[in-house]
Amino acid sequence: MNGDHxxxxxxxxxxxxxxxxGITTWVSRHRRGSAEEFYAGGRLFSPMENGFxxxxxxxxxxxxxxxxxxxxxxxxxxxLYSVGFLVAWLxxxxxxxxxxxxxGRFTLADVVAARMDERPVRIAAGTxxxxxxxxxxxxxxxxxxxLVALLLGGTSGAARAWTxxxxxxxxxxxxxxxxxxxxxxxxxxxxxxxxxxxxxxxVLVLVRFHGNVDALLNTAVAHxxxxxxxxxxxxxxxxxxxxxxxxISLGLALVLGTAGLxxxxxxxxxxxxxxxxxxxxxxxxxxxxxxxLMTIVLGFGAAALVGSDAVRASNAAGNTAVPLLxxxxxxxxxxxxxxxxxxxVAAVAFATILAVVAGITLASSASVxxxxxxxxxxxxxxxxxxxxxxxxxxxxxxxxxxxxxEQRSEVAVARxxxxxxxxxAIGLSLLAQNLNVAFLVGLAFAVAASANLPVLLYSLxxxxxxxxxxxxxxxxxxxxxVLLVVLSPVVSGAPEAIFPGVDFHVFPLQNPGVVSIxxxxxxxxxxxxxxxxxxxxxxxxxxxxxxxxxxxxx
Numbered sequence: 001m002n003g004d005h006x007x008x009x010x011x012x013x014x015x016x017x018x019x020x021x022g023i024t025t026w027v028s029r030h031r032r033g034s035a036e037e038f039y040a041g042g043r044l045f046s047p048m049e050n051g052f053x054x055x056x057x058x059x060x061x062x063x064x065x066x067x068x069x070x071x072x073x074x075x076x077x078x079x080l081y082s083v084g085f086l087v088a089w090l091x092x093x094x095x096x097x098x099x100x101x102x103x104g105r106f107t108l109a110d111v112v113a114a115r116m117d118e119r120p121v122r123i124a125a126g127t128x129x130x131x132x133x134x135x136x137x138x139x140x141x142x143x144x145x146x147l148v149a150l151l152l153g154g155t156s157g158a159a160r161a162w163t164x165x166x167x168x169x170x171x172x173x174x175x176x177x178x179x180x181x182x183x184x185x186x187x188x189x190x191x192x193x194x195x196x197x198x199x200x201x202x203v204l205v206l207v208r209f210h211g212n213v214d215a216l217l218n219t220a221v222a223h224x225x226x227x228x229x230x231x232x233x234x235x236x237x238x239x240x241x242x243x244x245x246x247x248i249s250l251g252l253a254l255v256l257g258t259a260g261l262x263x264x265x266x267x268x269x270x271x272x273x274x275x276x277x278x279x280x281x282x283x284x285x286x287x288x289x290x291x292x293l294m295t296i297v298l299g300f301g302a303a304a305l306v307g308s309d310a311v312r313a314s315n316a317a318g319n320t321a322v323p324l325l326x327x328x329x330x331x332x333x334x335x336x337x338x339x340x341x342x343x344x345v346a347a348v349a350f351a352t353i354l355a356v357v358a359g360i361t362l363a364s365s366a367s368v369x370x371x372x373x374x375x376x377x378x379x380x381x382x383x384x385x386x387x388x389x390x391x392x393x394x395x396x397x398x399x400x401x402x403x404x405x406e407q408r409s410e411v412a413v414a415r416x417x418x419x420x421x422x423x424x425a426i427g428l429s430l431l432a433q434n435l436n437v438a439f440l441v442g443l444a445f446a447v448a449a450s451a452n453l454p455v456l457l458y459s460l461x462x463x464x465x466x467x468x469x470x471x472x473x474x475x476x477x478x479x480x481x482v483l484l485v486v487l488s489p490v491v492s493g494a495p496e497a498i499f500p501g502v503d504f505h506v507f508p509l510q511n512p513g514v515v516s517i518x519x520x521x522x523x524x525x526x527x528x529x530x531x532x533x534x535x536x537x538x539x540x541x542x543x544x545x546x547x548x549x550x551x552x553x554x
Contacts, residue, residue, distance in 0.1 A: 008339060012347030016193075017170065020186045020354065024178035027185070038411045039106040039366050040269040041180035047276045049188060051283020054267050056187030057359040058085075058258075058284065059194055059291050060136075060441065064352055065143045067292075068325075069318025071299025072311045075220070075230035077237050078299055080247070081442075082292040084254025089288060093281045096259045099460050099547040101268040101277035107363075108265050108452055109371040112459045114546075115539035117467040124474040126371030128451040129262040131478060132444050133364030134425050136261070137357055139440035141167055141429035143319060144353045164429045167357060168422040174358040175365060176415040180270060183358045190355035195291060197348040201322070202294040204329045205301035216297075219304035230303070242508045250442050253513035257445025260452030263363035301325055316496065323349070357425075364421050369414035431498050442511055443485055450477030450516035454524050460547060462528075464535045469528030476523020477516055484512035 036042060045053065063085065071078030104110030109125035141164045174182060209216045217231060224230040237247035258264060268277040302311055302321040305328045314320045323345050327333060330341030455473040458465045484507045485491065493503035509515075 008343035009346045012343055013350050016347060016351045017354070019189070020174065020351075023185050023189075024174050024182040027178040027182040034408075035106065035370070035410055037181070038179035038414065039266070039362075039370065041184055043270060043272050045184060045270045047271060047279035048283055049184070050267060050271050050276070050280040051287065052191045053184045053187040053270070054264065054280055054284035055287035055291070056189075056191030056194070056355050057263055057267060058288060059191065060140055060143075060352060060356040063291065063295060064194065064198070064349055065319045065322055066139075066317075066441065067295045068299040068302060069311065069315070069321040070236075071296065072302035072306070072321040073308055073318045074236040075224060075226065075300075075303070076233050077235050077247075079296060080237070080251060081254065082295055084251055085258070086285075086289055086292045088255045088258035089281065089285045091256065091259045092264070093278070093285065095457070095460075096265070097268055097277045097281045098274040100265055100456075101271070101274045102549075103460070103543060103547045104265075104269065106266065106269055106370050107367055108260075108262055108456060109367070112455055112470050115459065115465075115543045116470050121467060121470050122371040124471045125452070125455065126367040128447075128474050128478045129367035129371070130364045130421065131482065132260070132448045132452065133262055133360045133367070134421060134428065135444035135447060136263070136360050136441060137364075137421070137425035138428045139444065140353045140357045140360070141425060142440060144350065145429065161430055164426055167353060168426040168429075170354055171357040171361045172419050172422045174354075175362045175418040179411075180266075180362060183355075183362050184270060186358055187355045190351045191287065193348050194352050195287065197345055198291055198294045198298065201301075201326060201329065201345065202297045205297055205305070205325070208301075208305065208329065216300055216304055220300045222304075223307040224303050225308050245514055246509050246511055249446070249509055249511040249514035252517055253442055253446035253449050253511055256449035256453055256513075256517060258448075260448035260456060261445070262367060262448075262452070263359045266363045266366065267359075298322055298325060305329070361418050361421055365414040365417040368417035368421070369410045373410065373413045373417075443490070446511050446513035446516060447478065447481045447485075449513060450481040450520040451475075452477075453517075454520040458521075458524050458528075459543075463537075463540050464528060465524070466528045466531040466533050466535055468531040468533060469524045469526075472527030473520055473524025476527070477520025480519050481512050481516035484509075484516060488512065 067078065067081040067085075070081060100108075100111055103114050107125070108129055109122040112125055113121045144163050144167045145161070174186060178186075205216070206213075209219070221228060221230045226235060229235050234243075237243045237250075268280070271277050271280055299321065302325040306321065306324045311318055311321045311324060314324060323342055326345035327338045327342040330336075330338035332338050451474050454477055455470050458469065458473060487505055487507045488510055489497060489505050489508070490510050491497055491505065492499045493505040494500065497505075
């Protein structure tokens with residue numbers, strides 16, 4: 001891209017970063033240092049605000065860059081991502097949102113541990129949440145690298161690397177200084193910008209074809225290089241049994257994975273009641289549904305106006321289809337309109353990445369601090385505080401002070417964890433630069449659906465579920481999912497793999513969901529029926545009443 005693109009886009013990048021850093025700085029001056037403030041923003045957000053924030057958290061680089069790119073390259077088969085990401089919210093709305101808000105405080109492990117032996121359950125759920133979050137972070141950072149590489153002409157590997165490092169550093173600053181309140185407002189701003197940008201591009205595409213969708217699709221077919229097969233199922237996921245099972249596996253992961261994503265579940269704790277959580281989801285479904293309909297137009301628009309071969313030449317995974325489409329819609333390379341529109345889209349995409357990585361990092365650092373770190377010391381601290389409160393009023397005051405000190409310690413650990421998670425995500429992102437970001441998110445969804453969803457549903461709806469069942473359910477989905485990814489063509493044995501020069505893959509599918517999701521449910525059932533521990537009927541009754549009525553909810 002020419003210097004005008006670079007200059008204008010960098011100015012817009014800088015403006016968004018300045019605004020978000022300003023929000024973070026302002027919030028950091030008013031923070032109280034409590035765990036509730038850091039993890040849940042004080043539970044002060046309205047359903048509309050939280051709905052916009054959920055949409056901002058969910059509509060990631062995978063949505064804006066990846067899905068449109070897959071559609072531009074593979075036509076009909078790319079629609080699976082748009083449909084799967086949207087349908088998944090019905091699972092969240094009807095099975096998860098209200099119950100999770102009533103049962104937990106900050107994380108997924110809070111819901112499961114409400115009726116189980118806390119320590120093993122929290123360690124298992126915390127480990128799974130961090131794994132899912134890191135995979136999701138990798139997808140966002142790969143999108144950032146692709147975007148800046150396009151901006152600088154697609155030739156600078158160093159630019160990609162420094163972009164990934166810069167995004168990682170910014171997300172650590174957002175989380176460490178501002179916590180959930182700053183992250184939420186960043187996501188709201190980003191959701192508004194993304195919806196406005198996608199709507200503008202969609203309108204321009206439809207205007208270019210005079211509102212004739214048939215003409216848009218026929219032109220996309222003509223420029224796709226695949227003929228009428230571009231509009232038929234099977235171009236990417238057709239042919240042999242491996243491709244067909246990959247299709248089924250990806251569909252399962254997308255539909256079931258959202259309800260197990262840690263950064264989505266944590267958003268339900270930022271509103272005061274379960275009713276507000278449900279209304280938040282309704283708001284988010286409206287925004288997300290509208291957005292995914294627009295990604296379909298943008299994907300076919302990129303195929304029609306830019307051409308699939310040009311998109312592939314710019315980025316083999318298709319991650320730059322939308323910026324190239326914006327350039328064409330504005331008048332082409334070298335035109336003022338093209339420069340402005342390209343820069344705006346690039347800035348919106350960059351804002352999308354920054355907002356999403358902040359939410360994911362906050363959720364994963366909360367799992368490290370609230371589940372892994374706190375579980376190692378919660379039992380002893382709880383016993384000591386109860387003893388002091390029972391002994392004397394003055395000692396009860398000391399117990400309250402000890403509780404506040406413990407919360408500050410936990411928040412400090414969360415801030416350190418954010419930096420460590422950012423470093424791990426940066427390292428993995430530098431290895432995965434050639435993979436499609438929507439595909440990478442599909443892997444994160446598969447792990448979430450395999451490890452987090454089974455234990456969550458069992459805990460909410462199965463009366464006889466035990467601690468062993470919970471631990472087995474998490475590890476029984478997490479370990480196979482991660483292992484199958486490592487042994488799949490994603491990591492080795494394919495030209496677009498992370499390590500293309502070696503081949504140690506033995507699992508033929510790219511997405512493990514069709515195998516690992518049933519294993520997660522099966523492991524939870526086996527662990528429960530073979531457990532010698534009798535289910536605690538009183539704890540289950542208490543958790544059931546709280547989940548359904550909100551009585552006793554924090």
